[in-house]
Amino acid sequence: MRIQLLGTGGYYPNDKRHTACYLLAEAGIVLDAGTATYRLPALTRDEHQDVFLTHAHLDHVFGLTFLLVPILNQQYRRVTVHGTQQTIDAIQNFLFQDVLFPVDPPFQCEVIPPTGEMVIRDQYRVRWQPLPSHPGGSTAFRIERFGEGVAPSSFAYVTDTRVDGSYVDFIREVDLLIHECYFPDDKEGLAELTGHSIARDVANVAREANVGRLIAIHVDPQSNEEDPIGLEGMRATFANTELAVDQMDVDIP
Ligand SMILES: [Zn+2]
Numbered sequence: 001m002r003i004q005l006l007g008t009g010g011y012y013p014n015d016k017r018h019t020a021c022y023l024l025a026e027a028g029i030v031l032d033a034g035t036a037t038y039r040l041p042a043l044t045r046d047e048h049q050d051v052f053l054t055h056a057h058l059d060h061v062f063g064l065t066f067l068l069v070p071i072l073n074q075q076y077r078r079v080t081v082h083g084t085q086q087t088i089d090a091i092q093n094f095l096f097q098d099v100l101f102p103v104d105p106p107f108q109c110e111v112i113p114p115t116g117e118m119v120i121r122d123q124y125r126v127r128w129q130p131l132p133s134h135p136g137g138s139t140a141f142r143i144e145r146f147g148e149g150v151a152p153s154s155f156a157y158v159t160d161t162r163v164d165g166s167y168v169d170f171i172r173e174v175d176l177l178i179h180e181c182y183f184p185d186d187k188e189g190l191a192e193l194t195g196h197s198i199a200r201d202v203a204n205v206a207r208e209a210n211v212g213r214l215i216a217i218h219v220d221p222q223s224n225e226e227d228p229i230g231l232e233g234m235r236a237t238f239a240n241t242e243l244a245v246d247q248m249d250v251d252i253p
């Protein structure tokens with residue numbers, strides 16, 4: 001599987017990173033629709049895209065508005081937006097309120113229960129469960145490829161959460177964990193206040209869940225340093241750790 005990291009920053013775009021959007025093109029699966037969503041139409045040829053949203057904060061949904069023109073141009077015959085009831089309600093009632101955005105894009109919105117799973121294109125199992133520690137909550141996703149004659153592989157996408165034990169089993173032994181890492185270790189207080197993760201905890205959860213590889217995303221856009229999270233410290237706990245950059249392609253078996 002090739003996962004394309006289109007937007008890897010948190011909160012707002014800066015000169016280095018746009019906000020959340022991740023693409024599994026072979027399955028037509030998009031995870032979150034932040035400002036990097038403008039990169040999607042150049043990379044997707046399929047007529048049908050399934051967009052799964054973690055929650056409705058603007059850095060994860062604002063880019064839904066960018067899909068209007070590709071849909072009107074018939075690049076996509078169908079775009080299905082999957083989110084919890086709270087997320088879908090927020091999009092329909094606020095983001096696409098006509099004073100903010102005057103044309104209602106012809107998405108198909110599908111409410112998903114807080115915990116569940118579905119199969120996309122007969123080969124990709126998408127599972128999800130709630131992440132309660134972020135204000136308003138978020139949703140963790142795990143995607144597994146399965147079927148005859150294909151190598152099984154899996155990845156998990158966990159963003160906008162504190163690290164806690166509630167999802168260790170959910171992400172256990174994935175080939176790739178894409179996990180938020182908004183703050184370095186010395187910002188514990190801020191992380192607790194805002195419902196985000198610090199680097200040390202992210203490395204620990206990767207080790208505890210015995211994942212194959214960790215890619216840190218959703219870093220603080222206020223920091224313009226090359227390494228805003230302290231990669232060396234994380235690697236002391238979990239060696240196979242990288243920091244995401246926009247438009248990075250990640251291949252897993
Ligand atoms: Zn966010």
Ligand SMILES: [Zn+2]
Pocket residue numbers: 055057134160
């Ligand atoms: Zn958020």
